[in-house]
Amino acid sequence: MALPITSLPLPKATTKHLAAQNITFLSDVVQTLPWLDSYSQKDVVSQLEELNLPQSHEKLLLDVLTTNINDPSFLSSKDVKESVLKSSLITFSSHLDALLCGGIFPGEIIEFVGEPGSGTTQLCSQLAVDCTIPKIFGGRNCKTLIVDCNGDTCEARLNQMADATLSHLKLIASSSEERDVVSRLTVKEMLSSISTMRCTDYSQLLALINNISEECNYGAVIVDALATHFRHEFDDMRQRTNILAELSNKLHRLCIRHNVTLVIVNQVRMDGEGNVQPCLGESWSHTAHRRVFLRKVAGDVYSATVMKGEKSGETANFRISSRGIRDCPS
Structure with missing residues (x-):
């Protein structure tokens, strides 16, 4: 926890x-x-x-x-x-949530690492939609900012996941209060709580984090994928290291000052021995409180392995369906 x-x-x-x-x-x-x-x-x-x-x-x-x-x-x-658990952000996969000790928490920085096609952007989209779930259903009911560094965020996919989430809420609503809340909730309203901002270079990213650190009305900030602007834009690696250190400090201040859930997507590289490693180096690895490696297993099945944090070394499988992140069939 x-x-x-x-x-x-x-x-x-x-x-x-x-x-x-x-x-x-x-x-x-x-x-x-x-x-x-x-x-x-x-x-x-x-x-x-x-x-x-x-x-x-x-x-x-x-x-x-x-x-x-x-x-x-x-x-x-x-x-x-139970209070801490109720404030957690779930993924809609019970196996993945269990691996994450109940979800992702306010004031936490979590980093998902994976190569293209490993499910990182899909997971980010699901988390953004899950932020819109009303509190009566155990959701956060907060605004989310997706910082899109790759141009991969798909509005149609967010719409698809929101529609599936709303259908699920209607299905599980049992009390008259729950049915009343969900009867008035719409996909359009859910998506209005999700903002997307495109960042095309690292200076834009730094400026954005500065701005929202001063006045933030988001419950979650998702940066997908932060490594994009730091892999090839620098000839001076010392400068890159200094800027990453500055960014790391800004992200921590954002989380502490506003109790924001911060989700970061990182990419991968091959080391000298041919092993897959997260990008951005050793110093950056201390930024996130938890680091989780994602990979595609086969078909619509993916795996998540905790690289840093509680349950380090443990793995859980999940599925990416047309409805979003879900459990694999038992």
Whole structure:
């Protein structure tokens, strides 16, 4: 579970300092999450020492965590866990959602890596549509911005997925309130919550992130595919590294300041030994809290493997149908 640091009872100065250190989730501080029985004060102390925080911030964080480790009403409570799960962004594949520990969370940066045809853009489109699901159905009901670096976003495909999603909501509506909400919801209204902006070079991308960092009314921002403008536009690799570091910091500030879900698509390259690796180098690999590798298996079946984050090394299969992301037939 990726529990945001902002959910802890900490002063804003402390959470801001943690954010500046790219510490966004509790799992960035401790490897064992607080609703697991194996969480101990010794674990907290040893890992806090490795963060090199100012003593005042370290003491505050330590006090909050250790004071409440064994308190069932604190972060280990079922209510808090369910609250975080309810705010997650699902994919419409139960197997993929399980691999993602319940979905993708506010304040999180997740990176999907894959070659062309691996399903990254299809997954992005599904996530954008899923953001429009009303809260009464467990959805986020938020606006989404798709930053299209490749020109691959297809309005017709978004329309197709939105229509399938609306049909599903009508099918599962059971209470009179749910039926009333879904009877008034239209595909046009759903798509009006999704904005697409084309970025043709890295300077446009940086300017856009700057703008939305100042005033953001989006619940999710999807960048597909960020590596496009950094693979061939630079002769000076030191300049590229510096710009990527600047971009990484801006993305983290965006997530922290506005509690945005940030989805990044990265491309792949071949290393010197012929192995497929994510683009943009080692430094960039620290930007996302979680990194997931996508590939096509056969036909309409695809696989997702966690490269970084909880469940690292685990894989789940999913299907891309005319209706969108779905489970594979059992």
